[in-house]
Amino acid sequence: MRDRSGMALRVEADRLYLLDQSRLPQEQRWLAIDDVDALVEAIHALRTRGAPMIAIAAALLVAVRAERGDDRDALAEAVARLRRARPTAVNLMHAMDALADALAAPDWRAAVIASAEALHDGDRALCDALAAHGAALIGAGERILTHCNTGGLATAGIGTALGVIRRAHEQDKGVSVWVDETRPLLQGARLTAWELGELGVPYLLITDSMAAGLMAAGRVDRVIVGADRIAANGDVANKIGTYGLAVLARHHGVPFAVAAPHTTLDPACATGTAIPIEQRAAAEVRGVTGAAGELCWAPADAPVDNPAFDVTPAALVDHWVLDTGVFDAAAVAAGALTHGGAGLP
Numbered sequence: 001m002r003d004r005s006g007m008a009l010r011v012e013a014d015r016l017y018l019l020d021q022s023r024l025p026q027e028q029r030w031l032a033i034d035d036v037d038a039l040v041e042a043i044h045a046l047r048t049r050g051a052p053m054i055a056i057a058a059a060l061l062v063a064v065r066a067e068r069g070d071d072r073d074a075l076a077e078a079v080a081r082l083r084r085a086r087p088t089a090v091n092l093m094h095a096m097d098a099l100a101d102a103l104a105a106p107d108w109r110a111a112v113i114a115s116a117e118a119l120h121d122g123d124r125a126l127c128d129a130l131a132a133h134g135a136a137l138i139g140a141g142e143r144i145l146t147h148c149n150t151g152g153l154a155t156a157g158i159g160t161a162l163g164v165i166r167r168a169h170e171q172d173k174g175v176s177v178w179v180d181e182t183r184p185l186l187q188g189a190r191l192t193a194w195e196l197g198e199l200g201v202p203y204l205l206i207t208d209s210m211a212a213g214l215m216a217a218g219r220v221d222r223v224i225v226g227a228d229r230i231a232a233n234g235d236v237a238n239k240i241g242t243y244g245l246a247v248l249a250r251h252h253g254v255p256f257a258v259a260a261p262h263t264t265l266d267p268a269c270a271t272g273t274a275i276p277i278e279q280r281a282a283a284e285v286r287g288v289t290g291a292a293g294e295l296c297w298a299p300a301d302a303p304v305d306n307p308a309f310d311v312t313p314a315a316l317v318d319h320w321v322l323d324t325g326v327f328d329a330a331a332v333a334a335g336a337l338t339h340g341g342a343g344l345p
């Protein structure tokens with residue numbers, strides 16, 4: 001395999017390395033990931049995260065195992081286990097399906113490696129394409145609110161929603177960003193704030209509960225978020241809290257956009273109700289764990305509900321920004337998302 005390097009994922013001398021995102025921003029620690037157990041643990045613990053990123057990390061690990069001589073059965077088992085590592089982001093399922101197809105080829109070892117490399121390289125191109133489409137939506141001086149982390153840490157390229165913002169910044173549009181902290185795991189505060197700082201994009205960090213007041217005060221011009229899975233009718237599963245932002249945005253007349261590569265589309269899900277939502281550990285809501293250790297502020301046995309994602313109905317989305325273009329409600333109603341938007345305006 002050729003070496004590859006990105007913000008949070010590297011392949012060097014047939015070894016996969018991931019930046020441990022659970023330690024950011026305090027510490028930049030790279031993990032060598034040699035087997036499925038290590039990657040499943042890293043995905044569960046959100047050491048690597050983001051819909052495209054977990055798919056690419058899984059694909060590259062299978063390719064590394066193929067390169068190291070694992071037999072077809074072992075690779076098939078790896079693909080099956082990794083496919084189940086997290087339930088909501090469909091990119092992971094699509095990637096593992098592609099590798100399962102490659103394993104059925106006569107020259108399966110080469111096919112697996114080529115498929116994983118194509119997924120990695122393809123994601124970079126998809127990010128660039130959707131960022132170009134999305135940046136065209138952005139006006140001068142816009143104050144854009146975003147949620148969770150959708151940048152270079154979450155993809156192999158420049159990101160999705162954050163990639164759009166980055167492109168608009170590079171085009172000197174003078175944008176600034178409201179960064180939702182994104183409870184409970186603080187991907188906004190820990191990761192998006194860090195990425196925007198590195199890029200030199202002006203931002204202000206806010207708690208999730210501040211978005212309503214900011215919109216009421218007319219201080220938000222647009223909301224752009226990413227997605228973990230988009231149903232055929234345009235319903236969007238994304239980080240918990242996204243739905244609330246969409247309701248707020250509609251109430252205040254603020255345009256709401258979802259940015260994702262077509263690998264996040266799931267035409268097999270007719271609507272968002274069919275999207276499985278991951279439930280996570282109670283400890284994440286009772287307190288926080290990070291590089292600085294663990295802090296619990298709730299009663300240690302407080303009962304908790306902790307869905308990692310929610311579903312935003314298509315009716316609340318103004319723009320679906322894909323690598324194939326920007327789609328509005330009329331295009332989505334006409335079926336744009338059932339075939340990746342290809343061929344539609």
Ligand code: MRU
Nearest residue numbers: 049050051150154160226227239
């Ligand atoms: O739980 P996470 O951090 O993996 O959730 C990530 C998100 O919800 C992102 O918005 C989504 O995966 C898109 S990343 C380009």
